[in-house]
């Protein structure tokens with residue numbers, strides 16, 4: 593299982609995080625988020641030298657603008673966290689990016705019909721007040737209804753005390769674990785030491 597840490601906007605925090613055993617770092621390009629990346633202290637050379645896959649998170653943004661930002665920040669994955677259409681996903685995938693489409697979940701599997709050919713993975717996040725970063729978990733048993741091959745990202749409210757729960761959750765399509773607000777000192781500033789402890793406990797076989 594791979595790990596994504598989402599919602600970074602501080603370059604020294606980013607440098608510190610890049611030294612940990614994670615696979616993806618998420619940057620939120622949604623102005624109304626408390627973790628809005630473009631409001632942070634961006635240094636493009638730090639971004640380029642990260643050595644981790646970069647995920648851009650967008651909410652109902654225009655395809656042209658997504659492409660422009662993806663090129664500017666050398667993004668690998670585009671995470672679409674609003675009500676983006678199949679056509680928009682297809683257009684971004686055709687432009688050469690990996691596309692993850694987020695779907696809000698409460699206690700039943702959401703309607704993902706039509707997206708299978710247009711995306712590289714689904715991202716299942718908790719339905720909440722905000723589009724994302726609510727810090728609340730959904731009932732993961734809802735995912736037992738998911739029987740497709742396409743991988744998914746498990747997201748929503750995963751925190752430092754969830755190691756045993758994650759280890760006990762088995763699904764053949766689970767590919768990435770997404771963590772965010774439950775590992776923060778303040779919105780957009782991650783507790784890298786807590787992240788490192790979480791990952792080492794998660795990867796420990798005992």
Ligand SMILES: O=C(O)c1ccccc1NCC(=O)[C@H](O)[C@H](O)COP(=O)(O)O
Nearest residue numbers: 598625723724725726727748749772773
């Ligand atoms: O985190 C945000 O502020 C956010 C705002 C708007 C759209 C998406 C957002 N986050 C996307 C993510 O991938 C988060 O990691 C995901 O929602 C889980 O966050 P959390 O519940 O805090 O673990």
